[in-house]
Amino acid sequence: MRLQIIEEVVDEVSSNPVISGWIKKDRVRTLTANYLNNLTDEEIIEKSTTDQLATELAAVIKKKFGIQILRFDLMNLKPL
Numbered sequence: 001m002r003l004q005i006i007e008e009v010v011d012e013v014s015s016n017p018v019i020s021g022w023i024k025k026d027r028v029r030t031l032t033a034n035y036l037n038n039l040t041d042e043e044i045i046e047k048s049t050t051d052q053l054a055t056e057l058a059a060v061i062k063k064k065f066g067i068q069i070l071r072f073d074l075m076n077l078k079p080l
Contacts, residue, residue: 001045005048028061031064
């Protein structure tokens with residue numbers, strides 16, 4: 001499930017032509033993996049059932065790169 005989330009975040013960032021020019025895919029993968037590694041599987045499942053996981057991941061990337069507007073749509077992810 002972690003890899004699925006990482007790739008979903010990478011796809012979301014890459015789909016934005018402006019933001020994808022600033023942030024490379026490898027950097028998004030690293031930031032997302034680091035965030036997820038600090039969560040238990042149970043926490044990931046719990047947060048993925050609401051907007052909390054997407055909100056927190058967007059906050060991590062926004063803070064790191066100083067981006068004001070960024071939102072992820074990770075609601076299509078289903079716990080395994």
